[in-house]
Amino acid sequence: MSRPKCMHEETHNLIKLYITVFLSLSYCFFIASRIPKGKLRFLSLSPVFFVFTLLPLKLSSVILTGLIALFITWLSTLKLVLFAFDSGPLSSPPARSLPIFILISCLPIKTGQNPKKTPKLPLNLPIKTLLFLLLLPTVNHKQNLHPKLLLAIYCCLLYLLVDVVSGICNSVTKAVVGMELEMPSDEPYLSTSLQDFWGRRWNLMVTNVLRDAVYEPASSICGPILGPQRATMLGIVAAFVVSGLMHELIFYYVTREAPTWEVTRFFALHGLCVVGEFGVKKLLGQPNWGVCSAVYGPLTVAFVIGTAHWLFFSPLVRNGADERAAKEFMNLLECMMGKVGLTQLHG
Known part of the structure; x- marks a missing residue:
């Protein structure tokens, strides 16, 4: 065709x-x-x-x-x-x-009155869009890149894609209906712990919906049976497992291949690690944890990237969905540039 x-x-x-x-x-x-x-x-x-x-x-x-x-x-x-x-x-x-x-x-999008924070890195929506477009062509030359460099590029592309798409949706909504909206992410590369990464920094719209639809009902139902602390832990794991299953469904739609359950294991693993992190924080105490976070922060980011390479990106890379997506973006960009050129020519 x-x-x-x-x-x-x-x-x-x-x-x-x-x-x-x-x-x-x-x-x-x-x-x-x-x-x-x-x-x-x-x-x-x-x-x-x-x-x-x-x-x-x-x-x-x-x-x-x-x-x-x-x-x-x-x-x-x-x-x-x-x-x-x-x-x-x-x-x-x-x-x-x-x-x-x-x-x-x-x-x-999510309405809210949270005060706007000044980002530590000067990355606004136009800069993120430009960085995404500059990194995108490297996907089609991945055989010439070192695996660790390619992994870093994939992580950057995912972060930039989420923020660019969500940022565009927020900008359009604010322009159309004038609603004040929350930012999609809060510099996840500066996370000090897994709890900080998943709960307060990464893809906050998904986090908020999972908190309302899965975590709170699960912990509330199980509270009288298991006690508040165990119910909280169960609610966290339930939210991560549901997230994993929904990602598995998205990967099926994209690849049209039978689920491998790798991405479900990725989120289940992180849910269990967040629960374990709660236990470590309780053991060390919050003041001591603040001192450790300077070391644990980079380890957190490294753990997220390493496990993403192991379990998250693998199904998409094996299927070639990453290359097809990059090609679609480039075709869209070429089409837009062509239309701009025609407009200028006729103008």
């Missing part, structure tokens, strides 16, 4: 997907919201959950499939699960109009 025909078909499928999402969320806003919160509302939303699970299978692009799987199949579904019980961002006052309800449902 020729590339123009493929692009035309993909665009057609994407339009149908957007219409499906719009109709589904309109149903949630106008009809499901009128059903009493709890099990009945959850049941009324179950057809939407099923539809959202099928949506990424309609696309073939690595980039579009991954983004739809993350934004719609994962985040929107969990937000709607919270909405079923009148909780989460979709039940807050800003989501009382349909456009804002859809924006909060579909995009990795």
